[in-house]
Amino acid sequence: xxxxxxxELVRRIGTxxxxxxxxMVARKLPRVLALATRMxxxxxxxxxxxxxxxxxxxxxxxxxxxxxxxFDTWIHRVALNLCYDRLRRxxxxxxxxxxxxxxxxxxxxxxxxxxxxxVSQALQRIAPRQREAIVLVYYQELSNIEAAGAMQVxxxxxxxxxxxxxxxxxxxxxxDDGDD
Amino acid sequence: MADERKTVEVPLDAxxxxxxxxxxxxxxxxxxxxxQAAAMLFAKTDEGRAILAxxxxxxxxxxxxxxxxxxxxxxxxxxxxxxxxxxxxRRRRFWWxxxxxxxxxxxxxVAGLALVTVVNPDIxxxxxxxxxxxxxxxxAGPEADPYEEDL
Numbered sequence: 001x002x003x004x005x006x007x008e009l010v011r012r013i014g015t016x017x018x019x020x021x022x023x024m025v026a027r028k029l030p031r032v033l034a035l036a037t038r039m040x041x042x043x044x045x046x047x048x049x050x051x052x053x054x055x056x057x058x059x060x061x062x063x064x065x066x067x068x069x070x071f072d073t074w075i076h077r078v079a080l081n082l083c084y085d086r087l088r089r090x091x092x093x094x095x096x097x098x099x100x101x102x103x104x105x106x107x108x109x110x111x112x113x114x115x116x117x118x119v120s121q122a123l124q125r126i127a128p129r130q131r132e133a134i135v136l137v138y139y140q141e142l143s144n145i146e147a148a149g150a151m152q153v154x155x156x157x158x159x160x161x162x163x164x165x166x167x168x169x170x171x172x173x174x175x176d177d178g179d180d
Numbered sequence: 181m182a183d184e185r186k187t188v189e190v191p192l193d194a195x196x197x198x199x200x201x202x203x204x205x206x207x208x209x210x211x212x213x214x215x216q217a218a219a220m221l222f223a224k225t226d227e228g229r230a231i232l233a234x235x236x237x238x239x240x241x242x243x244x245x246x247x248x249x250x251x252x253x254x255x256x257x258x259x260x261x262x263x264x265x266x267x268x269x270r271r272r273r274f275w276w277x278x279x280x281x282x283x284x285x286x287x288x289x290v291a292g293l294a295l296v297t298v299v300n301p302d303i304x305x306x307x308x309x310x311x312x313x314x315x316x317x318x319x320a321g322p323e324a325d326p327y328e329e330d331l
Contacts, residue, residue: 013266021262025255033254034247047254054258058265119245137210138242144204144212155212162203166238173241 006071007064014062025054028072031140032079038135039083041124049082069149076140076150080132087128122172130165133158192218198231206236 006027012020032053036046056078069077123131129151136147137158148158192200192215200219204210208219222228 013262016263016266018263021259021266025258025262029250029255029258030247033250037247038245043248047250050250050254051258051261055261055265058262059269061266062269115241115244116246119242123245134242137204138239139245141210144210159199159203163199166202166205166235169242170238174237 010061010064035079036083041120052082053079073146073150122169126165126168130161133161134165192222194227197222201231201235205239206232
């Protein structure tokens with residue numbers, strides 16, 4: 001797959017090409033769903049966000065023009081905005097100050113096979129902006145510049161969010177796992 | 181926002197190496213590209229190995245979190261909506277284009293009319309020519325009102 005054949009797919013979608021639609025969904029849905037699941041910690045809400053993200057893709061397809069951002073970065077931005085809409089509705093904090101000091105107590109040990117849920121809980125306990133940085137760089141494998149672009153912050157700010165997020169996760173997850 | 185400073189190769193010391201490990205974890209491929217070469221060299225030192233080992237513990241735990249693949253139902257629902265949305269958007273764009281063209285045409289007609297008025301302002305001159313002595317109320321010349329002359 002070429003570096004930016006996303007743009008070619010979008011162009012074909014804009015002309016009503018059904019095969020391009022299938023290809024786009026196959027390529028991007030797992031990424032969008034993973035992003036939303038980790039941001040929201042709720043599978044059903046993540047599916048809603050994924051659907052809404054694709055509706056925006058379909059609506060923009062016929063008029064898509066590449067600006068500064070790659071298409072993949074643009075999708076991340078759209079999905080993140082939708083996630084934040086839902087987080088706001090839950091009255092969660094969207095800044096990174098208060099939750100950072102709110103809850104860093106180590107989580108209980110996971111039962112075998114349950115480590116993933118423990119990580120999910122920990123991700124939900126850190127500040128959303130820190131979570132966003134970690135999800136983009138660690139799980140979505142965006143480069144630091146792409147992640148900073150999607151978050152509309154500088155690379156230095158991204159690094160700060162990452163470091164603070166990882167420190168919080170370390171306290172929750174590795175505190176009782178450090179003797180390995 | 182791209183940070184231009186990060187595209188310049190810079191030497192790494194232990195402090196910067198630890199800061200990068202704190203932020204990006206133990207996998208050097210996630211580190212800023214401009215610092216990866218220097219990081220690989222530093223990673224071979226005892227200090228570098230110790231820093232990466234600490235970061236790797238958290239990475240291993242984070243790696244245990246996986247997300248289930250999208251269900252065929254979700255995939256199908258998204259695909260099914262595409263045709264409608266794309267068609268509606270194209271129709272909407274078509275109408276806006278039509279409105280735009282109509283607007284341009286209208287603007288052209290108005291501009292043309294204005295131009296004709298400016299270039300040829302005497303278009304009604306053969307209907308009535310104002311005399312220098314005329315007013316809106318009629319000719320106010322010397323012969324027009326002998327009564328005024330008496331004053």
